[in-house]
Amino acid sequence: MEKQTVTIYDVAREAAVSMATVSRVVNGNPNVKPATRKKVLAVIERLDYRPNAVARGLASKRSTTVGVIIPDVTNIYFASLARGIDDIAMMYKYNIILTNSDDAGEQEVNVLNTLMAKQVDGVIFMGNHIDDKLRAEFKRAKAPVVLAGTVDPEGDTPSVNIDYAAAVEEAVTNLIKRGHEKIALALGPLSQSINAEYRLTGYKRALSKAKIAYDDKLVYEAGYSYDAGTKLQPVIADSGATAVFVGDDEMAAGIINASMESGIDVPNDLEVITSNDTIVTQITRPAITSITQPLYDIGAVAMRMLTKLMNDKELDEKTVTLPYGIVRRASTKDAD
Amino acid sequence: MEKQTVTIYDVAREAAVSMATVSRVVNGNPNVKPATRKKVLAVIERLDYRPNAVARGLASKRSTTVGVIIPDVTNIYFASLARGIDDIAMMYKYNIILTNSDDAGEQEVNVLNTLMAKQVDGVIFMGNHIDDKLRAEFKRAKAPVVLAGTVDPEGDTPSVNIDYAAAVEEAVTNLIKRGHEKIALALGPLSQSINAEYRLTGYKRALSKAKIAYDDKLVYEAGYSYDAGTKLQPVIADSGATAVFVGDDEMAAGIINASMESGIDVPNDLEVITSNDTIVTQITRPAITSITQPLYDIGAVAMRMLTKLMNDKELDEKTVTLPYGIVRRASTKDAD
DNA sequence: ACAGGGGTTGAAATCGCTTTCATGAAAATA
DNA sequence: TATTTTCATGAAAGCGATTTCAACCCCTGT
Numbered sequence: 100m101e102k103q104t105v106t107i108y109d110v111a112r113e114a115a116v117s118m119a120t121v122s123r124v125v126n127g128n129p130n131v132k133p134a135t136r137k138k139v140l141a142v143i144e145r146l147d148y149r150p151n152a153v154a155r156g157l158a159s160k161r162s163t164t165v166g167v168i169i170p171d172v173t174n175i176y177f178a179s180l181a182r183g184i185d186d187i188a189m190m191y192k193y194n195i196i197l198t199n200s201d202d203a204g205e206q207e208v209n210v211l212n213t214l215m216a217k218q219v220d221g222v223i224f225m226g227n228h229i230d231d232k233l234r235a236e237f238k239r240a241k242a243p244v245v246l247a248g249t250v251d252p253e254g255d256t257p258s259v260n261i262d263y264a265a266a267v268e269e270a271v272t273n274l275i276k277r278g279h280e281k282i283a284l285a286l287g288p289l290s291q292s293i294n295a296e297y298r299l300t301g302y303k304r305a306l307s308k309a310k311i312a313y314d315d316k317l318v319y320e321a322g323y324s325y326d327a328g329t330k331l332q333p334v335i336a337d338s339g340a341t342a343v344f345v346g347d348d349e350m351a352a353g354i355i356n357a358s359m360e361s362g363i364d365v366p367n368d369l370e371v372i373t374s375n376d377t378i379v380t381q382i383t384r385p386a387i388t389s390i391t392q393p394l395y396d397i398g399a400v401a402m403r404m405l406t407k408l409m410n411d412k413e414l415d416e417k418t419v420t421l422p423y424g425i426v427r428r429a430s431t432k433d434a435d
Numbered sequence: 436m437e438k439q440t441v442t443i444y445d446v447a448r449e450a451a452v453s454m455a456t457v458s459r460v461v462n463g464n465p466n467v468k469p470a471t472r473k474k475v476l477a478v479i480e481r482l483d484y485r486p487n488a489v490a491r492g493l494a495s496k497r498s499t500t501v502g503v504i505i506p507d508v509t510n511i512y513f514a515s516l517a518r519g520i521d522d523i524a525m526m527y528k529y530n531i532i533l534t535n536s537d538d539a540g541e542q543e544v545n546v547l548n549t550l551m552a553k554q555v556d557g558v559i560f561m562g563n564h565i566d567d568k569l570r571a572e573f574k575r576a577k578a579p580v581v582l583a584g585t586v587d588p589e590g591d592t593p594s595v596n597i598d599y600a601a602a603v604e605e606a607v608t609n610l611i612k613r614g615h616e617k618i619a620l621a622l623g624p625l626s627q628s629i630n631a632e633y634r635l636t637g638y639k640r641a642l643s644k645a646k647i648a649y650d651d652k653l654v655y656e657a658g659y660s661y662d663a664g665t666k667l668q669p670v671i672a673d674s675g676a677t678a679v680f681v682g683d684d685e686m687a688a689g690i691i692n693a694s695m696e697s698g699i700d701v702p703n704d705l706e707v708i709t710s711n712d713t714i715v716t717q718i719t720r721p722a723i724t725s726i727t728q729p730l731y732d733i734g735a736v737a738m739r740m741l742t743k744l745m746n747d748k749e750l751d752e753k754t755v756t757l758p759y760g761i762v763r764r765a766s767t768k769d770a771d
Numbered sequence: 772a773c774a775g776g777g778g779t780t781g782a783a784a785t786c787g788c789t790t791t792c793a794t795g796a797a798a799a800t801a
Numbered sequence: 802t803a804t805t806t807t808c809a810t811g812a813a814a815g816c817g818a819t820t821t822c823a824a825c826c827c828c829t830g831t
């Protein structure tokens with residue numbers, strides 16, 4: 100009982116016109132007499148004809164599909180970007196092929212290649228780091244690539260981000276103004292440029308402007324997870340730091356919970372600021388002061404840029420920087 | 436500078452064989468003399484040939500792509516299922532076209548149709564409710580559909596779930612054993628069968644076994660969100676309930692935080708049990724006692740079933756029920 | 772030495788649609 | 802009315818693979 104598929108040819112026959120004409124009405128080509136258009140439409144309706152997107156893709160060399168590479172869908176930060184991407188994509192009639200990369204370089208080039216094989220018209224890449232190999236693949240790809248929430252220090256690839264360094268600098272400066280001198284920095288792997296070349300830079304800038312000596316003993320590399328935070332907490336406690344800037348919300352939640360449970364009061368004994376303003380920051384007690392990022396918009400803008408690129412239009416700016424903010428919650432003391 | 440694409444024909448010419456032969460080596464067909472295979476492989480390597488998946492899809496009528504319909508990627512519950520789906524899909528060399536449906540019926544049939552147009556080999560559907568229209572579309576679709584973490588009371592469509600009614604019954608029974616008589620039930624819309632026909636049923640069963648009268652004043656319909664929880668909390672407080680079973684983790688978090696802040700201690704004044712055991716349950720203070728579900732596995736098993744269906748194999752069981760558990764955390768008092 | 776086979780290969784049809792190009796009809800111009 | 806444009810339409814050539822079928826080659830068995 101294999102279902103019979105009705106093709107453009109069936110429609111043409113039934114409507115007594117050529118396939119070309121059917122194709123025209125399906126694609127909204129204006130060069131069709133209203134009468135014939137109506138006739139064809141009627142047949143399409145009657146036969147319940149649905150154009151085969153694969154055949155269409157082969158003939159037109161456009162798949163109206165874009166690839167999206169994400170480290171892990173279950174990561175709220177990236178998932179939020181993905182939601183923005185999908186909404187805009189849908190608005191432009193594109194579909195999304197979503198693949199998890201686990202942030203692993205090898206996997207990333209793999210999925211990029213299978214995406215290209217599927218003839219995606221473009222790809223949006225999210226990740227924590229871009230190495231030379233990946234960069235080379237981007238160049239080599241025949242479809243445009245846009246980075247969302249992902250930095251490339253080389254600036255080769257169009258991207259949408261906030262100014263991470265400035266945001267961290269501002270957050271840390273706030274801490275300094277409130278009298279902190281030993282401020283810890285809890286990040287993901289320093290092998291990733293987002294950490295090593297942006298957040299760390301902002302941190303150092305804040306310190307140097309306040310004439311506080313930089314001490315790399317206060318910089319911690321951990322994973323982007325709740326457990327990583329709980330494990331890191333005692334180490335931070337030992338350091339004697341009175342405040343900490345954290346690169347990931349779940350990690351920050353781990354640090355806060357572990358602190359509170361070991362008798363270290365947040366914010367009185369330890370102030371905490373985190374980076375992504377995901378829902379996690381509102382759920383913890385105390386709730387977490389955070390840099391705010393327009394997550395959805397980062398995805399949305401990236402997708403908009405990609406549609407331009409896919410239609411061979413010029414980009415107004417290759418590197419888009421969206422505004423950030425800082426929202427004060429209970430994990431820091433009042434500034435005034 | 437449009438990049439030149441190398442086709443199977445180019446490879447055939449360079450290797451001095453027919454396209455058929457190239458196709459065979461690419462697809463691992465054994466009927467190729469080792470010497471020719473090697474020769475072809477060398478040319479493929481030299482030309483950096485990548486088969487065009489779209490052309491392949493048209494010719495073979497298989498796209499090695501499956502559609503995934505999800506209410507919202509940013510919902511951790513569904514995102515966790517999606518991760519399981521993608522991992523298994525990747526294992527079987529399938530790609531995922533992911534589309535958000537916002538749980539809206541109309542949108543759901545829309546995306547289902549565009550997925551079918553894209554010739555996906557199958558689809559995995561996630562949602563909170565399946566109405567007749569959707570069910571009809573599933574039947575009509577020429578590709579198999581599997582439900583993940585999604586119930587269809589009609590049981591027409593293959594699905595993977597836990598026994599929601601039993602889980603709720605057990606959770607509520609625990610509450611009753613600890614002496615509670617006024618137990619609130621905070622769910623999503625009762626128009627959704629997961630709530631009206633499963634969770635509510637389990638709740639009623641627990642009550643009736645304990646000979647406690649059912650009071651529909653204790654059943655609340657809200658949204659699946661943190662804010663919905665904070666808004667619902669005062670209402671629950673007014674009801675005089677001493678315990679509550681919640682259908683969504685973020686909602687539970689909202690209820691807990693709002694309770695604590697209004698002086699209602701969890702678990703001493705109000706015990707809380709939630710449903711999905713997402714990371715949220717570990718982040719709140721107190722952490723939330725929850726039904727545990729093998730989220731990743733629900734997705735993974737669904738995808739495995741789908742691969743069988745896509746290869747015209749029989750399913751061992753059409754309705755798979757995975758085991759659940761209950762993990763005790765601080766939002767409930769010790770049972771013993 | 773010759774028929775029968777199995778293992779390798781290639782020719783060609785096909786998948787369902789887009790798109791160029793040519794053509795006939797209708798409308799505009801002279 | 803004759804001629805030029807414009808408009809609608811159809812024929813047919815791809816797009817880049819898979820797949821059927823027939824042909825061929827070389828090895829066995831007798």
